[in-house]
Amino acid sequence: MVHRQFPAVPRTVRGTTLDKVSSYTLQPIGFIRSTLKRREDAPRQGTEGAPDAWLEIEPRFAEALLGMEAGHELIVITWLHEAKRDVLKNHPRSDARRPVTGVFYTRSPARPNPLGLHPVTVREIEGRRVKIGPIEVFDGTPVVDIKSASTRADG
Numbered sequence: 001m002v003h004r005q006f007p008a009v010p011r012t013v014r015g016t017t018l019d020k021v022s023s024y025t026l027q028p029i030g031f032i033r034s035t036l037k038r039r040e041d042a043p044r045q046g047t048e049g050a051p052d053a054w055l056e057i058e059p060r061f062a063e064a065l066l067g068m069e070a071g072h073e074l075i076v077i078t079w080l081h082e083a084k085r086d087v088l089k090n091h092p093r094s095d096a097r098r099p100v101t102g103v104f105y106t107r108s109p110a111r112p113n114p115l116g117l118h119p120v121t122v123r124e125i126e127g128r129r130v131k132i133g134p135i136e137v138f139d140g141t142p143v144v145d146i147k148s149a150s151t152r153a154d155g
Contacts, residue, residue: 026079026144027144028058028079028142028143028144029057029058029061029064029143029144029145029146030055030056030057030058030061030128030142030143031055031056031140031141031142031143032053032054032055032056032078032135032137032138032139032140032141032143033053033054033055033056033129033139033140034051034053034054034135034137034138034139034141035051035053035139036050036051036053036136036137036138036139037138037139038138039082039138041138049134050133050134050135050136051133051134051135052123052131052132052133052134052135053131053132053133053135053137053139054129054130054131054132055076055129055130055131055132055143055146056128056129057128057129057130058128059128062127062128064146065125065128065130068122068125068130069122069125070122070123070124070125071121071122072121072122072148072150073119073120073121073122073148073149073150074119074120074121074122074132074146074147074148074149075117075118075119075120075146075147075148075149076116076117076118076120076132076135076143076145076146077115077116077117077118077143077144077145077146077147078115078116078118078137078141078142078143078144079114079115079116079141079142079143079144080109080114080115080116080137080141081114081141081142083109083110083111083114084110085110085111085112085113085114087103087108087110087111088102088103088112089101089102089103090103090106090108090110092106092108115144116137116141118135118136118137119149120132120133120134120135121133
């Protein structure tokens with residue numbers, strides 16, 4: 001379970017004060033099983049040579065795979081559990097020649113809530129295991145959600 005406690009800040013957002021919604025709980029629906037074993041092994045983006053990997057779904061979420069087939073395009077949402085969470089700006093792609101940019105305008109994993117968005121294709125499905133790719137995360141990365149990348153899934 002991933003739990004992040006935020007300090008209470010009395011600001012109003014559409015009638016809701018942030019001090020009333022100071023924390024959220026995310027529970028992994030599964031984990032990535034990849035040949036990439038360390039963060040240093042992972043390419044920066046999936047299109048930069050990332051391998052396919054297996055997404056192992058937790059048993060209680062297995063029914064949520066209904067309708068998914070090989071060839072479907074998905075957005076896999078991960079919790080980048082080893083990312084720094086206190087970074088608000090950086091040089092994009094860690095390139096000091098590029099101007100410093102706020103992390104909300106980068107794809108850096110270092111950010112206040114390190115969610116990763118990964119467009120992938122389903123390669124095969126074996127029970128609760130879904131082979132997807134390409135995906136640039138390393139082995140053991142928690143997956144917090146999966147969404148269809150196609151509007152056809154809405155019916």
